[in-house]
Amino acid sequence: MRRTGPIYRLRLASCLLLGVLAAGAVHAASSMQAVVQDPFLELRTGPGRGFPVTQVVDRGAEVNLLRRRTDWIKVRGTNGVEGWVHRSQLERTLTPAGAQLALPGPSPESRTGHRWELGVATGDLEGASVVRAQGAYLLTPSLLVRADVAQLLGNSSDGWLGTLGIAHVFMPQWRVSPFVGIGGGGLHVEPEATLVQPEDRSDTVAYAGLGLRGYLTDRFMLQAEYREFVVFTSRDDNEEIDEWTVSFVYFF
Protein backbone atom coordinates (compact mmCIF):
# COMPACT_ATOMS: atom_id res chain seq x y z
CA MET A 1 0.00 0.00 0.00
CA ARG A 2 1.32 3.38 -0.92
CA ARG A 3 1.07 5.74 2.04
CA THR A 4 0.57 9.14 0.50
CA GLY A 5 -3.07 9.90 1.36
CA PRO A 6 -3.89 13.24 2.94
CA ILE A 7 -4.85 11.57 6.23
CA TYR A 8 -1.50 9.82 6.48
CA ARG A 9 0.18 13.18 5.76
CA LEU A 10 -1.73 14.98 8.46
CA ARG A 11 -0.81 12.24 10.92
CA LEU A 12 2.84 12.49 9.99
CA ALA A 13 2.74 16.28 10.29
CA SER A 14 1.12 16.15 13.72
CA CYS A 15 3.76 13.62 14.84
CA LEU A 16 6.43 16.09 13.71
CA LEU A 17 4.78 18.91 15.64
CA LEU A 18 4.54 16.74 18.76
CA GLY A 19 8.20 15.85 18.32
CA VAL A 20 9.09 19.54 18.44
CA LEU A 21 7.16 19.95 21.69
CA ALA A 22 8.75 16.85 23.23
CA ALA A 23 12.24 18.04 22.27
CA GLY A 24 11.62 21.29 24.09
CA ALA A 25 10.24 19.67 27.22
CA VAL A 26 13.65 18.29 28.14
CA HIS A 27 15.08 21.73 27.64
CA ALA A 28 15.97 23.40 30.94
CA ALA A 29 17.38 26.90 31.20
CA SER A 30 20.74 27.19 32.93
CA SER A 31 21.28 29.90 35.52
CA MET A 32 24.12 32.28 36.29
CA GLN A 33 24.21 35.14 38.80
CA ALA A 34 25.30 38.75 38.51
CA VAL A 35 25.24 41.96 40.54
CA VAL A 36 23.92 45.06 38.76
CA GLN A 37 26.50 47.89 38.45
CA ASP A 38 24.56 50.19 36.11
CA PRO A 39 22.14 52.66 37.80
CA PHE A 40 19.38 50.28 36.72
CA LEU A 41 18.62 47.51 34.24
CA GLU A 42 15.71 47.93 31.86
CA LEU A 43 13.72 44.73 31.52
CA ARG A 44 11.79 44.31 28.28
CA THR A 45 8.99 41.88 27.50
CA GLY A 46 10.84 40.32 24.57
CA PRO A 47 14.33 39.89 23.08
CA GLY A 48 14.42 43.05 20.94
CA ARG A 49 14.45 46.82 21.06
CA GLY A 50 10.85 46.89 19.78
CA PHE A 51 9.45 45.42 22.98
CA PRO A 52 8.33 47.70 25.81
CA VAL A 53 10.26 48.21 29.06
CA THR A 54 7.96 47.06 31.87
CA GLN A 55 10.33 46.66 34.87
CA VAL A 56 13.65 47.92 36.17
CA VAL A 57 16.19 46.37 38.55
CA ASP A 58 18.25 48.81 40.63
CA ARG A 59 22.01 48.98 41.16
CA GLY A 60 23.35 46.52 43.70
CA ALA A 61 20.55 44.02 43.20
CA GLU A 62 21.34 40.44 42.26
CA VAL A 63 19.90 38.99 39.09
CA ASN A 64 19.85 35.49 37.65
CA LEU A 65 20.78 35.22 33.97
CA LEU A 66 18.49 32.60 32.49
CA ARG A 67 19.08 32.40 28.74
CA ARG A 68 20.50 34.36 25.86
CA ARG A 69 19.08 35.01 22.39
CA THR A 70 21.24 36.99 19.97
CA ASP A 71 22.26 40.11 21.99
CA TRP A 72 19.49 39.83 24.58
CA ILE A 73 19.65 38.07 27.94
CA LYS A 74 16.67 37.02 29.97
CA VAL A 75 17.15 37.84 33.67
CA ARG A 76 15.16 37.26 36.83
CA GLY A 77 15.46 39.65 39.77
CA THR A 78 15.41 38.53 43.41
CA ASN A 79 11.86 39.87 43.71
CA GLY A 80 10.78 37.55 40.89
CA VAL A 81 10.50 40.08 38.05
CA GLU A 82 11.62 38.74 34.68
CA GLY A 83 12.57 40.41 31.43
CA TRP A 84 15.06 40.73 28.59
CA VAL A 85 18.13 42.98 28.91
CA HIS A 86 20.54 44.05 26.18
CA ARG A 87 24.10 42.71 26.45
CA SER A 88 25.53 46.25 26.60
CA GLN A 89 23.70 46.91 29.89
CA LEU A 90 25.08 43.75 31.46
CA GLU A 91 28.70 44.31 30.43
CA ARG A 92 29.37 46.28 33.60
CA THR A 93 27.65 43.80 35.93
CA LEU A 94 29.85 41.66 38.15
CA THR A 95 29.73 38.05 39.20
CA PRO A 96 29.09 37.55 42.94
CA ALA A 97 32.88 37.02 43.31
CA GLY A 98 33.46 40.52 41.89
CA ALA A 99 34.84 39.51 38.51
CA GLN A 100 33.78 41.04 35.24
CA LEU A 101 31.04 39.09 33.50
CA ALA A 102 32.06 37.67 30.13
CA LEU A 103 29.35 38.07 27.48
CA PRO A 104 31.07 37.94 24.10
CA GLY A 105 29.51 39.86 21.25
CA PRO A 106 30.43 41.65 18.06
CA SER A 107 32.65 44.72 17.92
CA PRO A 108 34.53 46.54 15.17
CA GLU A 109 37.54 44.34 16.09
CA SER A 110 35.61 41.21 15.11
CA ARG A 111 36.00 42.28 11.47
CA THR A 112 39.65 41.37 11.44
CA GLY A 113 39.64 39.06 14.46
CA HIS A 114 36.96 36.58 13.44
CA ARG A 115 37.74 32.92 12.77
CA TRP A 116 34.73 31.52 10.89
CA GLU A 117 32.53 32.54 7.99
CA LEU A 118 29.27 30.98 6.83
CA GLY A 119 27.31 32.07 3.80
CA VAL A 120 24.75 31.42 1.12
CA ALA A 121 25.28 32.36 -2.49
CA THR A 122 23.54 32.43 -5.81
CA GLY A 123 24.70 33.16 -9.32
CA ASP A 124 25.44 31.74 -12.72
CA LEU A 125 27.72 28.93 -13.90
CA GLU A 126 27.89 28.84 -17.70
CA GLY A 127 24.14 29.47 -18.05
CA ALA A 128 23.04 27.30 -15.12
CA SER A 129 21.70 28.84 -11.91
CA VAL A 130 23.75 28.25 -8.76
CA VAL A 131 22.47 27.74 -5.20
CA ARG A 132 25.41 27.44 -2.84
CA ALA A 133 26.22 26.99 0.84
CA GLN A 134 29.76 27.97 1.82
CA GLY A 135 32.06 28.14 4.80
CA ALA A 136 35.55 29.42 5.56
CA TYR A 137 38.11 29.21 8.34
CA LEU A 138 40.59 32.07 8.73
CA LEU A 139 44.17 30.99 9.39
CA THR A 140 45.15 34.68 9.58
CA PRO A 141 42.94 37.74 8.95
CA SER A 142 43.96 37.62 5.31
CA LEU A 143 44.30 33.88 4.61
CA LEU A 144 41.17 31.73 4.35
CA VAL A 145 40.55 28.02 3.88
CA ARG A 146 37.26 27.73 2.01
CA ALA A 147 34.77 24.98 1.23
CA ASP A 148 31.46 25.10 -0.62
CA VAL A 149 28.74 22.89 -2.06
CA ALA A 150 26.50 24.11 -4.89
CA GLN A 151 23.49 22.77 -6.72
CA LEU A 152 23.46 23.68 -10.42
CA LEU A 153 20.15 24.07 -12.21
CA GLY A 154 20.33 24.51 -15.97
CA ASN A 155 17.98 24.20 -18.92
CA SER A 156 19.51 21.09 -20.41
CA SER A 157 21.31 19.63 -17.41
CA ASP A 158 21.50 19.78 -13.62
CA GLY A 159 24.38 19.00 -11.32
CA TRP A 160 26.42 19.44 -8.20
CA LEU A 161 29.71 21.22 -7.61
CA GLY A 162 31.83 20.94 -4.47
CA THR A 163 35.16 22.71 -3.96
CA LEU A 164 37.90 23.17 -1.38
CA GLY A 165 40.38 26.00 -1.68
CA ILE A 166 42.31 28.87 -0.18
CA ALA A 167 41.86 32.61 -0.63
CA HIS A 168 43.91 35.67 0.15
CA VAL A 169 42.21 38.90 1.22
CA PHE A 170 44.45 41.84 0.37
CA MET A 171 43.20 44.41 2.89
CA PRO A 172 40.98 42.78 5.54
CA GLN A 173 40.88 46.02 7.56
CA TRP A 174 39.34 47.96 4.66
CA ARG A 175 35.60 48.29 4.38
CA VAL A 176 35.74 46.80 0.89
CA SER A 177 38.64 44.57 -0.06
CA PRO A 178 39.63 42.56 -3.12
CA PHE A 179 40.61 38.91 -2.78
CA VAL A 180 41.91 36.07 -4.91
CA GLY A 181 41.49 32.34 -4.51
CA ILE A 182 42.43 28.98 -5.95
CA GLY A 183 41.12 25.49 -5.31
CA GLY A 184 39.79 22.27 -6.66
CA GLY A 185 36.91 19.87 -6.34
CA GLY A 186 34.39 17.75 -8.16
CA LEU A 187 31.64 18.44 -10.67
CA HIS A 188 28.77 16.05 -11.29
CA VAL A 189 26.45 16.74 -14.24
CA GLU A 190 23.17 14.97 -15.02
CA PRO A 191 21.80 15.83 -18.47
CA GLU A 192 18.01 15.83 -18.75
CA ALA A 193 16.54 12.48 -19.74
CA THR A 194 14.93 13.95 -22.87
CA LEU A 195 18.33 14.55 -24.46
CA VAL A 196 20.04 12.09 -26.75
CA GLN A 197 22.89 11.11 -24.43
CA PRO A 198 21.45 10.85 -20.95
CA GLU A 199 24.82 9.98 -19.45
CA ASP A 200 25.88 11.27 -16.04
CA ARG A 201 29.38 12.68 -15.80
CA SER A 202 31.64 13.23 -12.81
CA ASP A 203 34.82 15.19 -13.36
CA THR A 204 37.59 16.77 -11.32
CA VAL A 205 37.83 20.54 -11.50
CA ALA A 206 40.27 23.27 -10.50
CA TYR A 207 39.60 26.97 -10.28
CA ALA A 208 41.18 30.38 -9.97
CA GLY A 209 39.04 33.32 -8.95
CA LEU A 210 38.94 36.90 -7.83
CA GLY A 211 36.35 39.02 -6.13
CA LEU A 212 35.38 41.82 -3.80
CA ARG A 213 34.06 41.60 -0.28
CA GLY A 214 32.63 44.37 1.84
CA TYR A 215 31.46 44.59 5.45
CA LEU A 216 27.79 45.46 5.85
CA THR A 217 27.92 45.46 9.68
CA ASP A 218 30.13 43.94 12.40
CA ARG A 219 28.71 40.52 11.53
CA PHE A 220 27.76 40.49 7.87
CA MET A 221 29.58 40.71 4.60
CA LEU A 222 28.52 40.83 0.99
CA GLN A 223 30.86 39.07 -1.40
CA ALA A 224 30.95 39.02 -5.20
CA GLU A 225 33.20 36.57 -6.99
CA TYR A 226 34.24 35.43 -10.44
CA ARG A 227 35.83 32.00 -10.80
CA GLU A 228 37.17 30.30 -13.88
CA PHE A 229 37.01 26.51 -13.71
CA VAL A 230 38.99 24.00 -15.69
CA VAL A 231 37.11 20.70 -15.98
CA PHE A 232 39.43 17.72 -16.45
CA THR A 233 37.20 15.66 -18.73
CA SER A 234 37.88 12.12 -19.92
CA ARG A 235 37.89 13.43 -23.50
CA ASP A 236 40.95 14.87 -25.25
CA ASP A 237 40.24 18.49 -24.44
CA ASN A 238 39.68 20.07 -21.08
CA GLU A 239 36.70 22.35 -20.72
CA GLU A 240 36.73 25.86 -19.28
CA ILE A 241 33.66 27.31 -17.57
CA ASP A 242 32.94 30.63 -15.84
CA GLU A 243 31.06 31.23 -12.61
CA TRP A 244 29.67 34.52 -11.24
CA THR A 245 28.23 34.58 -7.73
CA VAL A 246 27.00 36.96 -5.05
CA SER A 247 27.01 35.72 -1.47
CA PHE A 248 25.73 36.86 1.89
CA VAL A 249 28.24 35.94 4.62
CA TYR A 250 27.97 35.82 8.41
CA PHE A 251 31.23 35.86 10.38
CA PHE A 252 32.00 35.09 13.99
Place this chain on the structure above:
Amino acid sequence: MDRELRVLLLSGLAVVAVATPQRAHAQEAPAAETATPQVVEPRVQRREVNPPGLDTENFEAGAFVGTLSIEDFGASVVYGGRLAYHFTEDVFAEATLGTADAGKTSYEDLSGSAELLSDDDRQFTYYDLSVGWNALPGEVFLGGRRAMPSAVYFTLGAGSTRFGGDDHFTVALGAGLRVLANDWIAVHLDARNLAFESDLLGKDKLTHNLQFTFGLTAFF
Protein backbone atom coordinates in the same frame (compact mmCIF):
# COMPACT_ATOMS: atom_id res chain seq x y z
CA MET B 1 16.66 30.99 -19.04
CA ASP B 2 15.83 32.06 -15.52
CA ARG B 3 16.61 35.69 -16.27
CA GLU B 4 13.48 37.20 -14.64
CA LEU B 5 14.10 35.12 -11.52
CA ARG B 6 17.66 36.24 -11.28
CA VAL B 7 16.80 39.89 -11.79
CA LEU B 8 14.20 39.54 -9.02
CA LEU B 9 16.71 37.96 -6.66
CA LEU B 10 19.56 40.34 -7.39
CA SER B 11 17.36 43.40 -6.98
CA GLY B 12 16.31 42.01 -3.60
CA LEU B 13 19.96 41.60 -2.59
CA ALA B 14 20.72 45.13 -3.79
CA VAL B 15 17.91 46.51 -1.63
CA VAL B 16 19.33 44.65 1.39
CA ALA B 17 22.80 46.03 0.70
CA VAL B 18 21.56 49.60 0.41
CA ALA B 19 19.18 49.40 3.35
CA THR B 20 21.73 48.00 5.79
CA PRO B 21 22.81 50.70 8.23
CA GLN B 22 26.37 51.87 7.69
CA ARG B 23 27.80 51.51 11.15
CA ALA B 24 31.41 51.28 10.10
CA HIS B 25 32.57 54.55 11.54
CA ALA B 26 29.95 55.12 14.20
CA GLN B 27 31.47 52.61 16.57
CA GLU B 28 35.11 53.46 16.32
CA ALA B 29 35.26 56.09 19.08
CA PRO B 30 36.61 54.24 22.14
CA ALA B 31 35.09 55.02 25.52
CA ALA B 32 37.78 56.71 27.59
CA GLU B 33 38.21 54.71 30.78
CA THR B 34 38.89 56.87 33.81
CA ALA B 35 40.28 54.42 36.34
CA THR B 36 41.13 55.70 39.83
CA PRO B 37 44.74 54.86 40.70
CA GLN B 38 44.96 52.08 43.28
CA VAL B 39 47.18 53.08 46.24
CA VAL B 40 47.22 49.83 48.18
CA GLU B 41 47.40 46.53 46.39
CA PRO B 42 45.15 44.16 48.37
CA ARG B 43 46.74 40.83 49.21
CA VAL B 44 43.59 38.87 48.77
CA GLN B 45 43.63 35.80 46.59
CA ARG B 46 40.51 36.06 44.52
CA ARG B 47 38.61 32.80 44.24
CA GLU B 48 38.41 31.62 40.62
CA VAL B 49 34.79 31.27 39.67
CA ASN B 50 33.85 29.48 36.52
CA PRO B 51 30.21 30.31 35.97
CA PRO B 52 28.32 27.76 33.88
CA GLY B 53 27.89 29.04 30.33
CA LEU B 54 24.76 30.93 29.63
CA ASP B 55 22.29 28.94 27.55
CA THR B 56 22.44 30.59 24.12
CA GLU B 57 19.38 29.91 22.02
CA ASN B 58 19.92 31.21 18.53
CA PHE B 59 18.76 28.16 16.60
CA GLU B 60 15.13 27.57 15.79
CA ALA B 61 13.86 24.29 14.37
CA GLY B 62 10.41 22.98 13.70
CA ALA B 63 7.79 21.62 11.36
CA PHE B 64 4.96 23.11 9.36
CA VAL B 65 1.81 21.95 7.59
CA GLY B 66 -0.46 23.84 5.23
CA THR B 67 -1.60 24.16 1.68
CA LEU B 68 0.44 24.64 -1.49
CA SER B 69 -1.17 25.79 -4.70
CA ILE B 70 0.87 24.26 -7.53
CA GLU B 71 0.28 26.18 -10.74
CA ASP B 72 -1.92 24.14 -13.16
CA PHE B 73 -2.00 21.22 -10.71
CA GLY B 74 -4.43 22.40 -8.02
CA ALA B 75 -3.83 22.85 -4.31
CA SER B 76 -2.44 20.11 -2.06
CA VAL B 77 -1.45 19.51 1.52
CA VAL B 78 2.18 20.50 2.06
CA TYR B 79 4.35 19.70 5.04
CA GLY B 80 7.98 20.11 5.90
CA GLY B 81 10.60 21.37 8.28
CA ARG B 82 12.55 24.55 8.85
CA LEU B 83 15.84 25.34 10.56
CA ALA B 84 16.73 28.94 11.31
CA TYR B 85 19.70 30.67 12.89
CA HIS B 86 19.16 34.11 14.41
CA PHE B 87 22.23 36.30 13.85
CA THR B 88 20.79 39.41 15.47
CA GLU B 89 17.39 40.43 16.73
CA ASP B 90 16.68 41.63 13.18
CA VAL B 91 18.33 39.19 10.79
CA PHE B 92 18.14 35.42 10.48
CA ALA B 93 18.96 32.73 7.96
CA GLU B 94 16.57 29.92 7.26
CA ALA B 95 16.67 26.58 5.46
CA THR B 96 13.30 25.14 4.49
CA LEU B 97 12.42 21.72 3.10
CA GLY B 98 8.87 20.94 2.01
CA THR B 99 6.96 18.33 0.06
CA ALA B 100 3.48 17.92 -1.43
CA ASP B 101 1.68 15.59 -3.84
CA ALA B 102 0.41 17.52 -6.84
CA GLY B 103 -3.17 16.99 -8.02
CA LYS B 104 -4.33 16.78 -11.62
CA THR B 105 -4.56 19.53 -14.21
CA SER B 106 -8.01 20.55 -15.38
CA TYR B 107 -7.16 18.99 -18.74
CA GLU B 108 -6.50 15.59 -17.17
CA ASP B 109 -9.76 15.78 -15.20
CA LEU B 110 -11.95 16.89 -18.09
CA SER B 111 -10.54 14.87 -20.97
CA GLY B 112 -10.17 11.63 -19.03
CA SER B 113 -7.14 10.84 -21.18
CA ALA B 114 -3.75 9.54 -20.12
CA GLU B 115 -2.12 11.28 -17.16
CA LEU B 116 0.61 13.80 -17.87
CA LEU B 117 2.85 12.73 -15.00
CA SER B 118 3.66 9.51 -13.20
CA ASP B 119 3.01 9.31 -9.46
CA ASP B 120 6.70 9.82 -8.68
CA ASP B 121 6.94 12.90 -10.91
CA ARG B 122 3.84 14.32 -9.26
CA GLN B 123 5.70 14.62 -5.96
CA PHE B 124 6.60 18.29 -5.46
CA THR B 125 9.70 18.67 -3.24
CA TYR B 126 11.59 21.90 -2.64
CA TYR B 127 14.30 23.39 -0.47
CA ASP B 128 15.45 26.95 -0.11
CA LEU B 129 18.13 28.92 1.73
CA SER B 130 16.75 32.31 2.75
CA VAL B 131 17.74 35.42 4.61
CA GLY B 132 15.01 36.82 6.84
CA TRP B 133 14.34 40.20 8.39
CA ASN B 134 12.18 40.73 11.47
CA ALA B 135 10.55 43.90 10.22
CA LEU B 136 7.84 44.49 12.79
CA PRO B 137 8.59 43.27 16.31
CA GLY B 138 5.66 43.65 18.65
CA GLU B 139 3.21 41.89 20.88
CA VAL B 140 0.09 39.85 20.36
CA PHE B 141 -2.55 40.31 23.04
CA LEU B 142 -4.85 37.50 24.11
CA GLY B 143 -7.56 38.99 26.30
CA GLY B 144 -6.57 41.63 28.81
CA ARG B 145 -3.95 39.69 30.76
CA ARG B 146 -1.74 37.93 28.30
CA ALA B 147 0.77 39.51 25.89
CA MET B 148 3.07 37.40 23.74
CA PRO B 149 6.14 38.75 21.89
CA SER B 150 5.76 38.50 18.14
CA ALA B 151 7.41 39.57 14.90
CA VAL B 152 6.30 40.02 11.33
CA TYR B 153 9.16 38.91 9.10
CA PHE B 154 10.05 38.85 5.42
CA THR B 155 12.29 36.28 3.75
CA LEU B 156 14.09 36.14 0.41
CA GLY B 157 16.01 33.15 -0.78
CA ALA B 158 16.98 30.77 -3.53
CA GLY B 159 16.68 27.04 -3.78
CA SER B 160 15.59 24.17 -5.92
CA THR B 161 12.29 22.45 -6.66
CA ARG B 162 11.97 18.91 -7.96
CA PHE B 163 8.72 18.49 -9.88
CA GLY B 164 7.75 16.70 -13.07
CA GLY B 165 11.05 14.81 -13.22
CA ASP B 166 13.21 17.91 -13.29
CA ASP B 167 14.97 20.26 -10.86
CA HIS B 168 14.14 23.95 -11.16
CA PHE B 169 16.00 26.97 -9.80
CA THR B 170 13.51 28.55 -7.40
CA VAL B 171 13.22 31.99 -5.86
CA ALA B 172 11.33 31.94 -2.56
CA LEU B 173 9.76 35.17 -1.33
CA GLY B 174 7.88 35.00 1.94
CA ALA B 175 6.28 36.83 4.81
CA GLY B 176 5.08 35.52 8.13
CA LEU B 177 4.11 36.10 11.71
CA ARG B 178 6.06 34.48 14.55
CA VAL B 179 4.43 34.48 17.99
CA LEU B 180 6.38 33.26 21.03
CA ALA B 181 4.03 31.09 23.08
CA ASN B 182 6.68 30.95 25.83
CA ASP B 183 10.43 31.53 25.97
CA TRP B 184 11.30 28.79 23.54
CA ILE B 185 8.19 27.72 21.58
CA ALA B 186 7.09 29.81 18.61
CA VAL B 187 3.98 29.57 16.46
CA HIS B 188 4.37 30.57 12.80
CA LEU B 189 1.83 31.66 10.22
CA ASP B 190 3.74 31.84 6.98
CA ALA B 191 2.97 32.71 3.35
CA ARG B 192 5.53 31.99 0.68
CA ASN B 193 5.75 32.24 -3.07
CA LEU B 194 7.92 29.67 -4.83
CA ALA B 195 8.65 30.98 -8.32
CA PHE B 196 10.39 28.87 -10.94
CA GLU B 197 10.54 28.44 -14.67
CA SER B 198 8.87 25.30 -15.98
CA ASP B 199 8.39 23.74 -19.42
CA LEU B 200 6.21 20.94 -18.13
CA LEU B 201 3.22 21.83 -20.32
CA GLY B 202 5.31 22.23 -23.48
CA LYS B 203 6.30 25.89 -23.23
CA ASP B 204 8.68 27.77 -20.92
CA LYS B 205 6.79 29.82 -18.39
CA LEU B 206 7.39 31.33 -14.97
CA THR B 207 5.16 29.57 -12.45
CA HIS B 208 4.15 31.00 -9.09
CA ASN B 209 3.28 28.53 -6.39
CA LEU B 210 1.73 30.01 -3.27
CA GLN B 211 2.04 28.28 0.05
CA PHE B 212 0.24 29.04 3.30
CA THR B 213 1.38 27.15 6.38
CA PHE B 214 1.00 26.85 10.12
CA GLY B 215 4.13 25.83 12.00
CA LEU B 216 5.58 25.18 15.42
CA THR B 217 9.25 25.74 16.21
CA ALA B 218 11.47 25.45 19.24
CA PHE B 219 14.47 27.65 20.05
CA PHE B 220 17.58 25.86 21.26
